[in-house]
Amino acid sequence: xxxxxxxxxxxxxxxxxxxxxxxxxxxxxxxxxxxxxxxxxxxxxxxxxxxxxxxxxxxxxxxxxxxxxxxxxxxxxxxxxxxxxxxxxxxxxxxxxxxxxxxxxxxxxxxxxxxxxxxxxxxxxxxxxxxxxxxxxxxxxxxxxxxxxxxxxxxxxxxxxxxxxxxxxxxxxxxxxxxxxxxxxxxxxxxxxxxxxxxxx
Amino acid sequence: xxxxxxxxxxxxxxxxxxxxxxxxxxxxxxxxxxxxxxxxxxxxxxxxxxxxxxxxxxxxxxxxxxxxxxxxxxxxxxxxxxxxxxxxxxxxxxxxxxxxxxxxxxxxxxxxxxxxxxxxxxxxxxxxxxxxxxxxxxxxxxxxxxxxxxxxxxxxxxxxxxxxxxxxxxxxxxxxxxxxxxxxxxxxxxxxxxxxxxxxx
DNA sequence: CCGGAGTGGTGACATTCGTCATGGACCGGC
DNA sequence: GCCGGTCCATGACGAATGTCACCACTCCGG
Numbered sequence: 001x002x003x004x005x006x007x008x009x010x011x012x013x014x015x016x017x018x019x020x021x022x023x024x025x026x027x028x029x030x031x032x033x034x035x036x037x038x039x040x041x042x043x044x045x046x047x048x049x050x051x052x053x054x055x056x057x058x059x060x061x062x063x064x065x066x067x068x069x070x071x072x073x074x075x076x077x078x079x080x081x082x083x084x085x086x087x088x089x090x091x092x093x094x095x096x097x098x099x100x101x102x103x104x105x106x107x108x109x110x111x112x113x114x115x116x117x118x119x120x121x122x123x124x125x126x127x128x129x130x131x132x133x134x135x136x137x138x139x140x141x142x143x144x145x146x147x148x149x150x151x152x153x154x155x156x157x158x159x160x161x162x163x164x165x166x167x168x169x170x171x172x173x174x175x176x177x178x179x180x181x182x183x184x185x186x187x188x189x190x191x192x193x194x195x196x197x198x199x200x201x
Numbered sequence: 202x203x204x205x206x207x208x209x210x211x212x213x214x215x216x217x218x219x220x221x222x223x224x225x226x227x228x229x230x231x232x233x234x235x236x237x238x239x240x241x242x243x244x245x246x247x248x249x250x251x252x253x254x255x256x257x258x259x260x261x262x263x264x265x266x267x268x269x270x271x272x273x274x275x276x277x278x279x280x281x282x283x284x285x286x287x288x289x290x291x292x293x294x295x296x297x298x299x300x301x302x303x304x305x306x307x308x309x310x311x312x313x314x315x316x317x318x319x320x321x322x323x324x325x326x327x328x329x330x331x332x333x334x335x336x337x338x339x340x341x342x343x344x345x346x347x348x349x350x351x352x353x354x355x356x357x358x359x360x361x362x363x364x365x366x367x368x369x370x371x372x373x374x375x376x377x378x379x380x381x382x383x384x385x386x387x388x389x390x391x392x393x394x395x396x397x398x399x400x401x402x
Numbered sequence: 403c404c405g406g407a408g409t410g411g412t413g414a415c416a417t418t419c420g421t422c423a424t425g426g427a428c429c430g431g432c
Numbered sequence: 433g434c435c436g437g438t439c440c441a442t443g444a445c446g447a448a449t450g451t452c453a454c455c456a457c458t459c460c461g462g
Contacts, residue, residue: 010284010305012312016217019309023220034306083211083284104211105235108220111213142408155390158449169448171410177450187418187450189356189390343438359419370418372440378420388420388448 002119003030005048005076007039007065009058017052017111024112034058036065043073050099050119055082055089063089066098079118081111087133088199090125102126139200145179148172150201153192203320204231206249206277208240208266210259214305218253218312225313235259237266244274251300251320256283256290264290268297280319282312288334289400291326303327342401346380349373351402354393 004021006029008014018029031046033039036059043051051069053062066078079100080093093101099118102110103126114124139146151161158176162169176188185191195201205222207230209215219230232247234240237260244252252270254263267279280301281294294302300319303311304327315325342350352362359377363370377389386392396402 011308012221012282012305013214013217015309016214016221019220019224020213020217081213104213107212108216144409155386155388155392155394157387168411170412173449180450185356186358187356191356193356345439369441371442374419375441381420
């Protein structure tokens, strides 16, 4: 019996997934969580075989949670389901040791099959997402450029970004400028959109 | 027996909802659709009693779809479930004759109950969403301000917005400026975020 | 040990943006 | 018919932003 932990902030989805997976032979949902913290606590108590994580949780993202789970609950393998399949996340997830990555557009039977694959130590990535990731390529941004661009995402002025990043305004503008040109954007706001679309921030 | 149509682009959610609702007495899922067009076609064929629609479908939003369903399939009542409960949408939905509006964070039993309520001609709105909608109030923006702000959403420079809106750059800046001040934002990009969060664009 | 890449910074310059005052045209309500 | 609100526009001013050149430091790989 494969013991599964579900983590998704949407109650409806969570209980629905539970219903779906329960119909499958050899799969049992032993715990549910709405937040990453809750999921960690649950995983410590129940030591599930596979954790099915939503990409976006209220407190952190599913990739960070997966890393924590690997560290704290060694026997637990992880897989991520997501509504918005941005390519960049896939790379980060795979690099973080996540065993499966699929969009919520897949069918229930595929989900169950992937749970089994991941439990057996295998990996599965949705073919369409994989294709997107390959065509999108790596982020051309450096670490700091990404940081600064992320801080610029909410439309904050340069000065505030500078304070939050502990940089001088001039440096911030340099980073934003180079990021925008790398992304083929006319300004930082367009750059934010491009980077978001590719999952680079 | 209440005959239900499901419309959601996420296969996983759709089949999961089907599984959930099938467990309920007196509810039967007779059709599923991944797009609005598909949902319309299905509704014409099956004439469901209640249509459960996702707010965001690939081709249009659930509110537009609900309006079309009311026009083309008279006996069909509608309700909307959504991941992102932006207040503005709720108002538009209610104005469009939608019978139920709830976030996907609700439990399965609530969902089933709302299906029954809506089928009986009643209305149900998630209390939290309702509170948000009331506190958020109506959009303070005029029609043109909304238009221009929407065009500004992708980070385009003023000149491009002006061309796309058939306005002079000066006028565009005036609208953006007044929109930003109405929304309490320091600049148009922050204004876009605020308006998005409230469902005003 | 040298070069390249990344990081952090300064200063200058042109452009864009935000803001305000002002004006005219149009429409609906009193 | 007048008033108020919205729509569209112009011009001008200062602040914010984008761009460029240039510098110093660190770290890593060849």
